[in-house]
Amino acid sequence: MARSLVRLYRLTKASMNHQKFFHVKQFDKEKARGEFGVLSSWGLVEEAPNNDRYKKTSGMWSITTFGVDFVQLRENVPQYVILKWKSSHLGFSGPMANIKDCLEHGNHFKYDELMASSGDILF
Secondary structure, eight states, X not given: OHHHHHHHHHHHHHOTTOOOOEEGGGTXXXXXXXXXXXXXXXXXXXXXXXXOTTSSOOOEEEEOHHHHHHHTTXXXXXXXXXXXXXXXXXXXXXXXXXXXXXXXXTSSOOHHHHHHSOOOTTO
16 A cells, blocks of 8 residues: 555646546556555545546545645554444554555665655656
């Protein structure tokens, strides 16, 4: 989820036409689309309204100001979100975490190298 959030951040930052919402297929390379919606529980992203009655959701997402601050290490979030069946948000638990904690825990990603890279959103 953290990698997808960074990809969405970079898409937003690179958007020449100041596009706000991007389709999940543009930034979620792991195809964990259901999990990406969990980020909205922390207030890091928001989904565009769905105007198609034949679709369950719009599939279009935007990073929030809080999400930008989280990616830029200016904000932290509780490590866990507690959800009820069907994604009903119940609360948070665990210690506060920043995006470095999320990316580097058990992975080979290094936040500083990632943010200093040329901007390739396909990492």
